Amino acid sequence: xxxxxTGIAKNGPNPYSEMFAFKAAMKAAEAEPVWRTSRIIERQRxxxxxxxxxxxxxxxxxxxxxxxxxxxxxxxxxxxxxxxGEKMHILNDSIVLATTGFYGDVLQLKKVLQSRLHKxxxxxxxxxxxxxxxxxxxxxLYYRRFFPYYTGAxxxxxxxxxxxxxxxxxxxxxxxxxxxxxxxxxxxMIIPFLDCQIGHVTLSDEAEKPPLTLERATSLMKDAFRxxxxxxxxxxxxxxxIIAEAGKPIVQKFLPLRED
Amino acid sequence: MSIMSYNGGxxxxxxxEECVCIATDLRFGEQMTTVATDKKKVxxxxxxxxxxxxxxxxxxxTMLEKIMFRKNLYELRExxxxxxxxxxxxxxxxxxxxxxxxxxxxxxxxxxxxxxxxPYICAMDTIGCIASPRDFVAVGTGQEYLLGVCESYxxxxxxxxxxxxxxxxxxxxxxERDAASGWGAVVYxxxxxxxxxxxxxARMD
Numbered sequence: 269x270x271x272x273x274t275g276i277a278k279n280g281p282n283p284y285s286e287m288f289a290f291k292a293a294m295k296a297a298e299a300e301p302v303w304r305t306s307r308i309i310e311r312q313r314x315x316x317x318x319x320x321x322x323x324x325x326x327x328x329x330x331x332x333x334x335x336x337x338x339x340x341x342x343x344x345x346x347x348x349x350x351x352x353g354e355k356m357h358i359l360n361d362s363i364v365l366a367t368t369g370f371y372g373d374v375l376q377l378k379k380v381l382q383s384r385l386h387k388x389x390x391x392x393x394x395x396x397x398x399x400x401x402x403x404x405x406x407x408x409l410y411y412r413r414f415f416p417y418y419t420g421a422x423x424x425x426x427x428x429x430x431x432x433x434x435x436x437x438x439x440x441x442x443x444x445x446x447x448x449x450x451x452x453x454x455x456x457m458i459i460p461f462l463d464c465q466i467g468h469v470t471l472s473d474e475a476e477k478p479p480l481t482l483e484r485a486t487s488l489m490k491d492a493f494r495x496x497x498x499x500x501x502x503x504x505x506x507x508x509x510i511i512a513e514a515g516k517p518i519v520q521k522f523l524p525l526r527e528d
Numbered sequence: 529m530s531i532m533s534y535n536g537g538x539x540x541x542x543x544x545e546e547c548v549c550i551a552t553d554l555r556f557g558e559q560m561t562t563v564a565t566d567k568k569k570v571x572x573x574x575x576x577x578x579x580x581x582x583x584x585x586x587x588x589x590t591m592l593e594k595i596m597f598r599k600n601l602y603e604l605r606e607x608x609x610x611x612x613x614x615x616x617x618x619x620x621x622x623x624x625x626x627x628x629x630x631x632x633x634x635x636x637x638x639x640x641x642x643x644x645x646x647p648y649i650c651a652m653d654t655i656g657c658i659a660s661p662r663d664f665v666a667v668g669t670g671q672e673y674l675l676g677v678c679e680s681y682x683x684x685x686x687x688x689x690x691x692x693x694x695x696x697x698x699x700x701x702x703x704e705r706d707a708a709s710g711w712g713a714v715v716y717x718x719x720x721x722x723x724x725x726x727x728x729x730a731r732m733d
Contacts (some may be wrong), residue, residue, distance in 0.1 A: 365663075455675025460701035464677060468698035497677035 269276050269426030317370045317418045321345055321502025323452030324355055324366035325492060326424040327485045328432035328468065331514040333424040334482070335366050336489045337452075338497065338525060349526065351505040358518055360395045361386055362426045364510050365405075369419040369439070377417050380408055398425035402435040402443060409441030416421040416440050420451030431512035453495035454503045461492050482513065490523065503527070529559060530585050531632045531634040532654075536708030537553035537569050538670035539580030540699055541638035541697055542682060543647040544663060545700050550649075551699045553670070553709040553730075556585060564681050565711040565732075569668070573599055577639035577719050579619070581666030584632035595619055605676045610678045612639030612648040616658055621693070623656030630654040634667040638718070645720040664698075670706035677701045688724075692717045703730040 277356040324337035340355035356366040357378045365381060367374040384404060388396045396404075396512065402423050409417060421437040436449035448466050463469045465488050468477045478484065498505045509521040536557045538604045540584040543548040556567035570580045571592055579595060581588035582604060598618055599610055610618075618636040623630065636651040651665035663682045666674035692715060699713045710731055717724040 369612040454676070456672040456705070457679070460673045460677050460705050461680055463704050465696060469704050470697050491680055492676075495676060498679050499675045 269274040298451060312396060316415075318372075319345075319369060319418075320349065320371040321449060321453050322352070322353075322355055322368050323454035323458065323493075323496060323503045323523070324368055324420075324422055324498070325448070325450040325458050325462075326366060326422045326434045327448045327462070327480075327488060327489065328434040328446075329480050329482060329485055331426075331432065333364070333426060333432035333434060333512045334422050334484070334485050334489060335364050335422070335510045335512075336493055337366055337368075337508050338495050338503045339508050339522075340502060340504045341371060342502045343500055344522070348505075354508060356508055356510055357382075358510065358520075359401065360524060361518065363393065363398050363401050364512060366422045366424065366451070367419045373417040373419050376417055377405075377408070377421070381388050381405060381421070384408075395426050396475065397449075398409050398423065398433050399427055400437075402433075402445070405435075406441040406443040409437060409439065410419055413440055420455070421450050421483065422449050424512070426512050432512070432514075450492075452503070454493075457496045458492045461495070462488070482511070487510070493525060529691055532634075533669045533705040533708055534559060534579055535583075535585040536587075536669050536706075537567070537673065538638050538666065538668035538699075538702060538706060538709040539569050539581050539582045540664065540666045540674050540678070540695060540697045540702075541580065541636055541649040541651070542664040542678065542686075543638075543649045544686035544688065546578045546640070546645045546647065547686075547688040547691055547717065548582070548640060548647040548649055549640045549695035549715055549717050550580055550636070551695050551713050551715040552580055553668075553699070553703055553710055553713050554711040557708065562711070568714055570714065570716060573615060574610050574639070574642075574722075575601075576642060576723065577610060577637070578716055578718065579615065580636040580667065581633050581640070583634050583635070587631040588633040591619075591622070591633050591635065595635075595704055598622065612637050612640050613641070613650075614645055615639070616652075616660065620656035621659050623652060623654065627655050630650075636667050638716075640720060645691055661703055670702040673702040673705050674698055678710040683704050688717055688719045692724070692726070696726075699729065700730050 321342040322338050326335040337355040339352045341349040416439045423435040427433045436444050448462045493507050507523040511519045539552050552570040556564040572580050618637045638649045648662035650658050651667050664678045677698045703710045714727050
């Protein structure tokens with residue numbers, strides 16, 4: 269091989285060829301180092317989702333529904349983004365949406381529901397009932413089956429018969445009407461507690477079971493969040509409490525929770 | 529599925545006033561299949577010292593044999609009963625000796641000091657990092673479920689019967705939601721006079 273423009277003897281080996289080869293190898297190694305396996309390269313790709321942590325919980329009673337969530341938003345489970353981020357949204361006089369997961373999707377989902385409710389009000393001259401809204405939410409979630417809203421939604425409110433209603437969802441719209449529900453990072457901590465206190469699953473059939481009054485539900489909710497905040501680092505700062513009672517306006521409260 | 533949840537199983541220990549409770553579920557599975565329904569994960573090591581081994585069952589068994597060997601050697605050499613704190617430390621050392629090829633089991637120790645009757649509970653990870661809080665510890669597949677309920681049910685200075693109730697209710701609530709544990713539970717209530725063993729029925733599925 270010869271190099272015509274360098275003025276170096278044409279019949280020897282090219283003195284630059286080694287350097288070119290080295291440079292090329294260096295470039296290749298920088299682009300794809302040998303220690304970066306395909307799995308790691310896969311992991312470093314951009315992720316359209318992020319998770320802001322926190323938890324929500326809802327309990328349905330005979331004539332009331334009560335929801336609670338914490339108000340902490342976190343980044344990477346450690347950095348606190350804000351201490352008063354709201355995970356619950358009052359959609360109308362009888363429907364409240366509580367969501368955890370990807371906060372961007374939470375806000376978008378809220379916006380979608382609000383605009384659909386607005387249109388319903390314009391078309392039918394009345395507010396949507398919680399049962400209808402529950403179905404609407406389920407369909408909206410399933411509409412995005414292959415690029416889901418990454419949210420654990422809980423929809424609660426007072427239904428047409430004046431009874432408390434709680435609906436629980438998975439990210440792609442699987443829906444269930446249940447007596448109590450929780451979602452978010454502290455879900456595995458809150459749910460067994462409510463199983464025991466409201467579902468009475470650990471009591472024998474003969475045992476006396478206390479009725480679920482609004483006062484009892486409220487204090488159970490506080491207990492659940494205080495014990496969850498004790499162990500779960502993305503849950504904390506404040507309890508946001510929303511109480512919907514049949515025939516009464518929705519009440520909101522903020523209670524202190526541990527801030528560390 | 530992680531090797532730690534291959535067999536399933538949960539162990540919980542709670543401390544009270546001069547008493548401790550240690551509870552185990554009874555399921556032994558292979559991933560989604562239940563293989564046996566009478567597998568205790570809690571073992572008696574000394575009179576008032578019990579050890580729970582959650583995680584991969586084969587490793588738990590090997591670990592138990594190693595623990596018994598070391599504990600017997602200790603008691604022979606010292607000609608006295610082992611204290612729970614010493615046993616915890618011993619198991620931690622055993623775990624850390626296998627730092628770069630660890631046994632896939634999380635040990636838990638609960639017991640009373642043979643002389644002072646002071647309760648001692650501790651849990652550790654697979655490589656022996658001890659956590660010894662004053663209230664309760666849980667290991668196994670139902671750990672998260674337990675920590676939530678225990679936080680609500682634990683009170684300071686509980687007597688043996690209260691402590692049993694708190695432990696049993698926490699365990700039952702956990703078994704309700706953890707599919708990898710279940711088929712009833714056994715609760716050992718260790719007091720200075722006696723050890724009470726009660727088998728409780730839970731969701732049998």
